[in-house]
Amino acid sequence: MEENDYILNILSGLGLAINEKNNIEIVINYPIFFNKKNMKYEISSDYKINIQPIGSFLSDFLNTDFDNYNDFLNLFNKYSLSLIKHTTFRKIFNCINYSETDFKNKMLNLLIKNKNNYLKLQNQTDMILDYCLLNPNAKAIKFKPIERLYVLRRISPNLILLHENRSTYYSINLFSSYPGKYEKEIYDFLSKRNNEVIDFDLILSNDISSILYKSICSILKQEVYLKKCKNCGNYFIATNKSYNYCDNIAPNQDKKTCRDIGRKNVFENNKNSDPIIASYYKLYNRKAMMKSRYSDIPKYVYDFDKFKRIGKKKLDRYKTKQITPEDFKRWIEKNS
Ligand SMILES: [Zn+2]
DSSP states (O other): OOHHHHHHHHHHTTSEEEETTTTEEEEEEOOEEEETTTTEEEEOSSOEEEEEETTHHHHHHHHOOTTOHHHHHHHHHHHHHHHSOHHHHHHHHSSOOEEHHHHHHHHHHHHHHHHHHHHHHHHHHHHHHIIIIISOOTTTTTSOHHHHHHHHHHHOTTOHHHHSOOEEEEEGGGTTOOOOSSHHHHHHHHHSTTOOOOSOEEEEESSHHHHHHHHHHHHHTTSSEEEEOTTTOOEEEESSTTOOSOSSBOTTOSSOBHHHHHHHHHHHHHHHHOHHHHHHHHHHHHHHHHHHHTTTOHHHHHHHHHHHHHHHHHHHHHHTTSSOHHHHHHHHHHHO
């Protein structure tokens, strides 16, 4: 398979291919950037390939507030070819550099034209995830999420997302070749050297609803985990079931991610929920303060360093139940 053919096939679709076996999405786009020299929007002549967990498009799409221009712009920058046809994209961006106003007008036109469809897809995705995963009703509760989807699909003919999605499947190494139309032709094609079917497929979606549908299936099969970040409230795809915080920069922060903040919250919660641990940290902070205030007095420096060194071991042993609460409490009181 020629790499160029492979790329061209993805580009002529929606700029997004799904590899279900590895639970990944391959996104190709041409980044749009603002050239400060001539104050114009330009499109990069080189494409960019981004590989991300399957479901990332879905969570980005659900997180987008289509009443907010900047939100739409962010989504567009990441998935331009999934939102408009490659030929249309080329027509709009190929040889023209846009001024800031012209670019904004183009984008707003695009948004106005598609907004209703995006909102409809957002609503339907929300509804499906709610029924199948987040809030199953009493009848559904003892069934698996993917079984609930089977039921929902049969009882909801109006959910176009479940009925009108279209995709094309390719065996990855035969991706760009045409095997012919008839049975014999296709077997002849396969009997040639190099034309061997290996079992993972690449899926090219023909519309957004089919990307969403494939993503929903992977989420409901619980191969990837769709979570709502406990700090910023956005959806994200977690690679591990236990992750509750996303990796994005947290709101009102320069560098810290939600996960950094989450770690701190868990730490704070642990610290406050156990009175003995709370008294340990209270003493810890007092000694640390004395050290920093009287850093020229060796007694305070030594006292804190020793407390910290031994205290950490005591705390770990208490948490893992190698010493009793009474032992730990006595040690804290002795060092107060
Ligand atoms: Zn977050």
